[in-house]
Amino acid sequence: MANLLWLQGGACSGNTMSFLNAEEPSACDLVTDFGINILWHPSLGMELGDNLQKLLKSCISGETPLDIFVFEGTVVQAPDGTGEWNRFAGRAMKDWVTELCDAAQYVVAIGDCATYGGIPATAPNPSESTGMQFLKREHGGFLGTDFASKAGLPVINIPGCPCHPDWVTQILVAVASGRGGEIGLDEFQRPKTFFSSFTQTGCTRNMHFAYKVSATEFGQRKGCLFYDLGCRGPMTHSPCNRILWNRQSSKTRAGMPCLGCTEPEFPFFDLEPGTLFKTQTVMGVPKDLPTGVDKTGYVKLTGAAKAAAPAWAEEDIFVV
């Protein structure tokens, strides 16, 4: 039996909504098949007021062993570092976070806000929001660079806006079944099993990427979304085209560009108008090239690939 506590800071509840739709395994499977005891969750917890405070304090004191502490949303520090803008159960949420992280065997940050700060931490960041152990790319965040939970691991980051429900439940199962130490993490503390490949890995538009055939509108059944519509699939680490959404599809399969929501810089471009769904260029060449490709190589490759493109690549071929 592993005790799990889930709290929400500066959040939209999107990751909770996502989590409740998990399928492999489902949120119910966590309880019935994998021995996870959900002590409290914002949408599932029964305790209110004094009873909730009592529960939180008993986790902090160790009376109730806290195996997994899940945090969704940013740590809000406004105004002036007090965190009073986000009060919960009688005090600033950030103070609960500090003490619960010290008490937990494992700390798991869910979604881009909890991992890297996400949209709330974008300039001018009025809520003084930060991620648990990162602020965008900068290591440290709320808990500091040296933080390690009782099991000796830093915060396990599962980013996404929201993250895919099965990324969450599969990591929770690994932790609850004593395999937490085997979760390899990358430089941004994301589980490698999910975040070593790119969104592009498994995208049905890869042939169009290769032959440089561009989609020019959302939802088109042919063409790659990189060249015109700002798809960040070639430089975003996520398994969105390996572990499909609703087990059916993905953004890029449906003709919607990847926004790069699993990367620390998300949302890119400071949300300026006209930047989100448009490939940003400098002298006609994309500003952000696929990971590992340089400008000269890109221009040469593109010219050659375009010239070699077969006629079918320009037809409507049902990639959705």
Next chain:
Amino acid sequence: MGDTNIRTEIQELLEGGLETEIYPRADTSEDVNKIVNRLQKSGASLIEKLAIAGFTLNTIEHGGIEQPCETCMYYLVHRKYCELPELDVPVEPEWSCRLWRI
């Protein structure tokens, strides 16, 4: 009118001295947006499209990179066609315009 006829018409217009805004090229995304916005407002007359986009019958080199339709992302190789929704015209591979992107 078929693609061949439109191509011929474009060629005759440009050879006949139609002035187009070849420079400044669209170096930044903001420059691109400005030109595309003008095209959207222009109401799609062929002459306005050619002028605003800065069409030429020869390839323009800019910043050390050649910018022919042939390598442009909006170009359909087999149909010899510019698929940029605001232009939407048949072209030749060696033609060029300032909305070129790779």
